Amino acid sequence: MFFLKGRRRRRLLQTPLADADRELMHRLAPLTAALPADLRPAHEGAVQVLLAEKHFEGAAGLAVTREMELIVAGLAALLQLRPDADWYPGLDTVLIYPEAFVVDHGVEDEHGFVHEGEDELAGESWQRGVVILSWQDVVREAEAHDGYNVVLHEFAHQLDERTGEADGMPLLADPALAARWNEAFAAAFARHRKLCKRRREVLFDQDAAESPAEFLATAVELFFEYPRDLKAEYQDVHALLAAWLHLDPAAWTAG
Ligand SMILES: [Zn+2]
Structure with missing residues (x-):
């Protein structure tokens, strides 16, 4: 099974995005369009792996669209151009709310996650395989050049959590x-x-x-x-x- 997954990945890594997908990703997430030309094939391959291996789910009635998948995968793939790229092995699902979501302390929701703290959030990263995002914040921050980018923020937490602890020290191969x-x-x-x-x-x-x-x-x-x-x-x-x-x-x- 690992062998097949490895083969599939190698194929995906060499598959460019369709022109329409590339245009959409570049327009919605200008950071992906700013990548130097020599890094673009590897980046598009990384996007393909994330699109193929992660589940994108809508919450609170949101229907997931191609643009949502592309913007999230496009930004998350920027953190996977490392030689030790790991494709976020602990992550199964990207759960997207239409807008900032409120979580209640200690309540287990329909997905079986116990939330910590009560707050209005634009994003959250879970050690148990989930990144939660607010689409409104994702799209606004991806477009704006304002120092904020909730997708990069939450996926950085995913990398940090690889050591089993979110402590600011990611798993470093070097x-x-x-x-x-x-x-x-x-x-x-x-x-x-x-x-x-x-x-x-x-x-x-x-x-x-x-x-x-x-x-x-x-x-x-x-x-x-x-x-x-x-x-x-x-x-x-x-x-x-x-x-x-x-x-x-x-x-x-x-x-
Ligand atoms: Zn954070």
Whole structure:
């Protein structure tokens, strides 16, 4: 079975998107259109794998459309251009609500997930195989160049959770990278909290101060949305993310 899956993946990785799908993805998620030409075939292959292997489900009456699948897979695939791409092995389902959703503390919903905390959310990542997104926020943040991107944020949490713990330390195949990661991110997180206290932080939002996991997920958003600012303000974080993701958006976007 693993053999067949591997063969299917290799075929998908070499399959370009249909022209109409590519146009739709580039229009809805301009970040995917900003990718340098030499990375596009690998990116489209990654999109194909995610479209084939993940279930996309609508919640609260939402019917999933091709554009929803493409925008989510297109953005999530940006985090899978690493040599150690793993295709989010813990993730089965992307659950899409029409808009920001409210979750109640300790209530098991029809999907069998127990939610933590009560809040209005644009997205959530679950260790038990689910990413939950608000379509309204997905589409708005994918279009806007505003520092926010809930898809990148939640899929970054998925990668962080691969170690069994959402602690801001993803599973890193490169031991040299892993050795530098903790110290550099801990220092950046401490700096961010200090700047927040003094109201001097100009890049990361307050939510990133909540935990190392939130800091990492936000850093991944900024890495794509404001790469040059991240590089200027948090050089180590930018360098580690570039080494991990094998990308340098600071070199290919207007920043
Ligand atoms: Zn988060």
